[in-house]
Amino acid sequence: MTTPGPSRFQSAHVELRDVSKSFGGARALEGVNLQIGRGSIHALVGENGAGKSTVGKIISGVIPPDRGQLLLGGEPVRFRSPRDAISRGIVLIAQEMSIVPSLSVAENVFLGTEPRQAGFLRRRALSRRYSELAGTAGFELSGELNAGRLRTADQQKLEILRALCRNAELIVMDEPTAALSGPDVAALHEVIRRLTRSGTTVVLVSHLLGEVLQLADEVTILRDGHIVRTTAAAGQTEESLLNAMLGRSVSATFPARQRVGPDAPVVLSVRGLTAPGVSGVSFDLRAGEIVGLAGLVGAGRTELARAVYQAHRTAAGTVSLAGGERLTRRHRAGGPRAALRAGLAMIPESRKEHGLLPRRSVRENVSLASLGQLNRAGIVRRRPERRTVEQMLRRVDVRARSQAMPADALSGGNQQKLLFARMLLCQPRVLIADEPTRGVDVGAKRAIYELLTTLTADGAGILLISSEVEEIIGLAHRVLVMRTGQIAAELSGDEVTEAAILSAAFGATERGAS
Amino acid sequence: MSRPELAGTAGSPEGKAIPRQPPAELLTGLRRGGIIFPFLVLFVVLSVASGSFFTKVNLLDILDQQASTLIIAAAGTLVLIAGGIDLSVGATYALAGVIAADLTLSVPPLLAILAGVAVGLAVGLVNGVIVTVFRINSLIATLAMSFVVGGLASLVTGGNLIIAYSHPSFADLARTTFLSVNTSTWTMVIAVALIAVVLARTTAGRYMYAAGSNAEAARLAGVRVQMIKLVTFVVSGGAAALGGVIDASRVLSAQASNGETTLTFTVLAGIVVGGTSILGGEGAIWRTVVGVLFIALIGNGYDLLGLNPLYEQITLGGILLLAVGTDAWSRLRTG
Numbered sequence: 001m002t003t004p005g006p007s008r009f010q011s012a013h014v015e016l017r018d019v020s021k022s023f024g025g026a027r028a029l030e031g032v033n034l035q036i037g038r039g040s041i042h043a044l045v046g047e048n049g050a051g052k053s054t055v056g057k058i059i060s061g062v063i064p065p066d067r068g069q070l071l072l073g074g075e076p077v078r079f080r081s082p083r084d085a086i087s088r089g090i091v092l093i094a095q096e097m098s099i100v101p102s103l104s105v106a107e108n109v110f111l112g113t114e115p116r117q118a119g120f121l122r123r124r125a126l127s128r129r130y131s132e133l134a135g136t137a138g139f140e141l142s143g144e145l146n147a148g149r150l151r152t153a154d155q156q157k158l159e160i161l162r163a164l165c166r167n168a169e170l171i172v173m174d175e176p177t178a179a180l181s182g183p184d185v186a187a188l189h190e191v192i193r194r195l196t197r198s199g200t201t202v203v204l205v206s207h208l209l210g211e212v213l214q215l216a217d218e219v220t221i222l223r224d225g226h227i228v229r230t231t232a233a234a235g236q237t238e239e240s241l242l243n244a245m246l247g248r249s250v251s252a253t254f255p256a257r258q259r260v261g262p263d264a265p266v267v268l269s270v271r272g273l274t275a276p277g278v279s280g281v282s283f284d285l286r287a288g289e290i291v292g293l294a295g296l297v298g299a300g301r302t303e304l305a306r307a308v309y310q311a312h313r314t315a316a317g318t319v320s321l322a323g324g325e326r327l328t329r330r331h332r333a334g335g336p337r338a339a340l341r342a343g344l345a346m347i348p349e350s351r352k353e354h355g356l357l358p359r360r361s362v363r364e365n366v367s368l369a370s371l372g373q374l375n376r377a378g379i380v381r382r383r384p385e386r387r388t389v390e391q392m393l394r395r396v397d398v399r400a401r402s403q404a405m406p407a408d409a410l411s412g413g414n415q416q417k418l419l420f421a422r423m424l425l426c427q428p429r430v431l432i433a434d435e436p437t438r439g440v441d442v443g444a445k446r447a448i449y450e451l452l453t454t455l456t457a458d459g460a461g462i463l464l465i466s467s468e469v470e471e472i473i474g475l476a477h478r479v480l481v482m483r484t485g486q487i488a489a490e491l492s493g494d495e496v497t498e499a500a501i502l503s504a505a506f507g508a509t510e511r512g513a514s
Numbered sequence: 515m516s517r518p519e520l521a522g523t524a525g526s527p528e529g530k531a532i533p534r535q536p537p538a539e540l541l542t543g544l545r546r547g548g549i550i551f552p553f554l555v556l557f558v559v560l561s562v563a564s565g566s567f568f569t570k571v572n573l574l575d576i577l578d579q580q581a582s583t584l585i586i587a588a589a590g591t592l593v594l595i596a597g598g599i600d601l602s603v604g605a606t607y608a609l610a611g612v613i614a615a616d617l618t619l620s621v622p623p624l625l626a627i628l629a630g631v632a633v634g635l636a637v638g639l640v641n642g643v644i645v646t647v648f649r650i651n652s653l654i655a656t657l658a659m660s661f662v663v664g665g666l667a668s669l670v671t672g673g674n675l676i677i678a679y680s681h682p683s684f685a686d687l688a689r690t691t692f693l694s695v696n697t698s699t700w701t702m703v704i705a706v707a708l709i710a711v712v713l714a715r716t717t718a719g720r721y722m723y724a725a726g727s728n729a730e731a732a733r734l735a736g737v738r739v740q741m742i743k744l745v746t747f748v749v750s751g752g753a754a755a756l757g758g759v760i761d762a763s764r765v766l767s768a769q770a771s772n773g774e775t776t777l778t779f780t781v782l783a784g785i786v787v788g789g790t791s792i793l794g795g796e797g798a799i800w801r802t803v804v805g806v807l808f809i810a811l812i813g814n815g816y817d818l819l820g821l822n823p824l825y826e827q828i829t830l831g832g833i834l835l836l837a838v839g840t841d842a843w844s845r846l847r848t849g
Contacts, residue, residue: 311734337736346734354734357727359796368724369735371717378716422735 012074013038013170013201014059014090019068021054021225023439028054030225032068036170036203036218041196043204043212043233046222046245047469047502055222056172056205060092061085089169093159093176101148106130108147109161133165138194153184160191170201177211189215207296209238209506221245242506246498254474255453260289265322267461268344268430270308273317277303279485280317285430285461287322290452292476293465294501300485301465302349305432308463309346310339319344322429340369345428347419349435349465355419356407363389363403365418370425392421397447413444420451431455434465449475469498481505548789549801549837553808560811564818572814574695580810581688581702582607582757584803587781588709589753591802592746594785595713597726597794598645598652600747602637603754604778605663610634610755611762611772612667615676618684627687630759631752637663638751642744652747660778667770675769678762688764698760705756709749710799722746726794783830784809787837809833 012035021029029051036042036059044052057063058070061079069076072088079085082092099108106126107114115125130143141157150158156176163171173192177185192202192215206212212219213233221228221244228244268285277300285291293301306312308319310327319327321342327334336346348354357365366389367374374385389403396417400410407418416436423431433452437445452462452475466472472479478492481504489504491497561568586603593600614630621629637659644655678684688698713719724732725739733739762768788805790797809830816826 309734336734337738340736348731348734353728354730355728357724357731357795360723360727364720364723368720368732368737371720375717378718380715380717380720382715426736 015071017069019065021066039199040217041202043216043219050222051225052205052222060172091163091168092172099147105145106143172203174205209241258456267322269320271318275307275312275314287459288456290462290476292472292479294472295482295505299482305434310335343429345423346432358408359406361404362400365407366421396421413440430461432463549804553804560815577699578696581698582761584702585705585753586757587784587802587806588706589750593750595726595797596722596743596746600656600750602656602660605660606634606637606754607758608772609663609667611758611768612670614759615678615762615768618678618681623684631755634755635752638748642747646740646744671770678766688760783834
């Protein structure tokens with residue numbers, strides 16, 4: 001399946017040989033072979049989770065490969081840290097930037113390598129060296145500015161200057177234009193081209209297929225941690241790239257969907273919801289129905305989930321539950337508490353940050369949201385609590401040694417089931433599950449699918465957010481595809497195909513036929 | 515900058531078997547059982563070394579002296595567990611003491627006592643509002659409040675010692691004996707037991723742990739995190755005031771310089787030495803009781819054995835570092 005890199009470039013700057021990488025049981029890369037030509041712009045494309053960022057991180061020493069070799073100029077190397085990679089001329093510019101906001105642009109660029117004498121900064125030398133550097137890169141960016149005040153595009157320039165000042169020969173850029181607007185994108189593209197003209201190699205991780213086609217010399221398409229192919233960008237179109245990204249090598253099995261009658265009552269109704277990252281979203285969810293919410297990372301799916309759950313303040317629009325209970329208007333400041341009371345529950349995207357009470361016991365974690373029913377005059381009724389938690393743990397199949405063990409000692413899959421247990425105890429009529437299978441093993445995934453299906457059989461409606469398109473296709477009755485905070489497409493029945501979801505998510509003008 | 519190792523020459527550390535690390539488990543075990551072992555050891559050592567240590571008089575005396583510290587520390591444990599910190603307890607203690615002593619000169623003692631405690635509750639409420647409504651870091655908020663409250667105490671006294679010898683009934687609060695134990699000790703036992711029950715058995719207690727363990731997770735689970743935090747500050751203010759009033763009643767006098775920062779830090783030291791995490795989400799009242807008494811025993815031991823009291827502070831500082839270090843280290847290891 002894998003084609004070793006060609007060709008047009010005399011020598012490989014970096015080569016990956018049979019590289020594999022897993023994150024806690026989830027395989028991110030599998031036997032990847034890749035050559036990146038010196039002085040080329042090499043793009044990595046693929047769906048969320050296809051492994052493109054992982055490749056970038058391995059090249060730049062952020063994470064080590066589990067297996068396989070990394071060759072730099074034909075010589076095997078092993079980077080222990082990004083610092084190692086930098087000392088060999090490889091720099092990663094990540095999506096989250098790492099500038100010191102209180103320092104000036106020039107000070108940021110030379111951070112750690114400032115010209116100094118006896119511990120004192122030589123300001124004049126600093127500003128002279130900055131102008132030289134900015135001149136070679138062709139940037140018009142004053143070194144005196146406060147870095148914290150820069151626009152994102154200029155911060156990106158700063159990061160590039162910093163990379164150049166460290167004599168970077170290869171720069172990995174992870175979604176460099178994701179946060180930029182039109183003119184800034186064009187400017188950044190010009191910068192990237194100029195870099196390669198002076199001999200720098202650029203590895204471009206990008207979701208934007210148009211950008212990739214415009215910029216890249218070569219494109220590597222990844223799917224499920226495998227390389228589909230590496231080709232010259234010249235002969236490719238958005239459709240040909242999309243088609244290569246489609247299809248799955250491994251097919252998981254999904255439980256049979258429950259039938260939803262056309263007269264099933266609406267349990268959740270969202271109208272014109274506007275909140276940070278979400279603009280004017282409307283949809284209905286019926287009893288017994290699973291609606292999949294698809295889209296790229298940053299499309300606004302999690303923001304929508306949080307807005308519906310009242311975890312964010314909403315700017316406009318309404319969220320109503322069955323029986324016409326309106327959340328946004330009546331419980332303005334009620335937050336998640338009001339949502340839960342009205343029968344709306346959410347499993348948050350980030351288990352660690354938004355879900356688990358790490359060092360508290362399994363029992364406390366599960367009963368947390370239902371203590372309102374498990375007390376008498378404010379005193380927790382411990383025996384009913386233990387019994388209820390026990391039943392629920394059995395229902396979601398959490399394997400814990402005891403209810404008293406700390407929740408963070410559980411495996412990822414069990415932690416996720418524990419959060420399900422917490423929310424199911426509240427007997428929700430609507431459940432929002434945000435990436436419920438992220439970072440859990442195959443067995444736990446299957447168990448979570450069963451759980452979701454069982455819930456719908458009991459008449460709950462589920463809004464399922466997932467970056468795994470296959471999961472959405474396998475479970476959902478209907479699919480909403482989000483792009484830039486809005487619903488770009490609604491698909492149901494035969495329309496629900498990977499091609500349709502992806503092209504709506506990427507905003508491709510024509511649907512790629514598979 | 516270190517050069518990356520070439521793959522061909524690497525691999526030297528891989529051959530060595532890494533032994534399992536008992537220190538991590540030992541540390542966790544020490545932290546869980548924690549303070550109880552050093553406390554028992556110290557207790558036995560003092561009983562053997564000094565004839566006057568293990569006597570009813572001395573032990574009751576320790577409890578009586580520590581009554582206010584124990585009450586304040588028990589309430590402070592709630593604040594810490596819910597993810598905050600209260601540095602204003604010393605000043606609140608002083609303010610409540612001088613207000614009660616001052617009022618007792620003109621109104622019935624019971625009213626004076628209630629007024630003192632009410633002032634403490636009010637200070638706690640202000641602390642809580644600053645921290646939860648205005649979202650100011652509790653360390654800074656309560657530090658600032660400690661100056662304000664301390665200043666108010668000086669205003670009340672005009673810089674003088676308030677003497678209430680002429681109203682001995684004010685002393686009944688602390689000095690009445692019941693079953694040969696002072697009422698100050700009884701008050702402490704009741705207050706601490708009440709706080710312990712709230713923390714261990716009530717929904718409010720659970721929410722305190724949840725708020726300190728992961729505030730956002732608690733909020734998403736429907737817990738009113740800010741309300742819970744606010745309550746812990748109110749309880750802490752009330753407890754500090756109760757302590758101040760008890761001590762003023764014991765000596766029938768009060769001044770603005772009572773307590774001050776020393777009390778605040780003794781309270782915090784007791785809580786932390788007991789094993790309650792300064793990072794929130796973990797801890798227990800019994801820990802705090804043992805922690806405070808442990809520190810008291812060290813002081814008592816220095817007195818009884820006639821050691822140079824200068825070393826007492828150094829010992830205390832060392833123990834505090836050890837307690838915080840164990841906490842941080844065990845978190846690192848178990849991550």
